[in-house]
Each structure stands twice: as structure tokens, then as C-alpha cells.
Amino acid sequence: MAGWTVEVDRAACLGCGVCVAYAPGSFEQDDEGQAVFLDPPADPEPDIRMAVDGCPTGALRLSAAAADDRDRADYEKKA
Template identity: 40%
Template sequence: MGDRWHVEVDRGVCIGSGMCVNHAPDGFRLDTARQSHPTRPKADANESVLAAAEGCPVEAILITLLDGGEPVFPPEE
């Protein structure tokens, strides 16, 4: 079985660029204030969601392993 992720968006950082929706249209949506929200905060590991996190111009998307909470993105340094 593959990894399960917890996906969240720091709305205090999100600038509403929409890049996450472009990379993962099934993974994110923008609300009327152009703030991003994950469509499934608990989800199977997904390359498009990871690409959305990596492509976010302000790194507002945080992904951790559902079991254990280890960071997936941004990675620990």
C-alpha cells in the first residue's frame, strides 16, 4: 500500500495564484476570495499534488505523511 498524505494550505501565505489548480485540478480549488483549499486533505500520495506544492510561488502548500507527520513538502533541511 502507498503513502497517505495530509495536505493543507497556509491561507496566511497563499496569494491565490492558482498554480495549484493548474497542476492538480482535482486536488485544489480556489474559493471566492481566491484562497486555495485542498479538495481532499487526507489523500493517497499523488504526483500532481506534489507538483502543485513544488510549483506554489510562496510555498503555501504543506504535505505531511498521514501516519507519523513527517514532512513531504517542503522537505526538512
């Protein structure tokens, strides 16, 4: 996932921990229970995608830096 990160919408995060369950090497919960993405992530991409897709509130979003537009285009082709 070079060039990729996961954005956490803290207003939408309920602190349920589903993302941590799917990808414990890539997410943790802070003192308020809010999800934090650990960059660089320590889980395979499919696990991170499951975490993003499994969030019950849609608080997680895969995103890429502007400099990585080519990677993003490649990723979106696979999605």
C-alpha cells in the same frame, strides 16, 4: 497518498491558481481566491507534489496525521 493531506497556509496564499493548474482534481479556490485542498484528492501523487513544489509562496505543505507516521517515514525516504 493514504493518510496524507496538504495544508494550505492561507496567510501565504496569493490566490495565483498554480496549484489548481497542476492538480485541478485536488485543489480549488474559494470565494476569496484562496486555495483549498480537496480531500481525498483526485490527482496522481506526482501532480500533487508538482502543485506543492510549484507554489510560488510555499503556502502548501504535505503533511500526515500522527497515526500515519510509518507512511510519512516511507514518503520522506522517497523524497
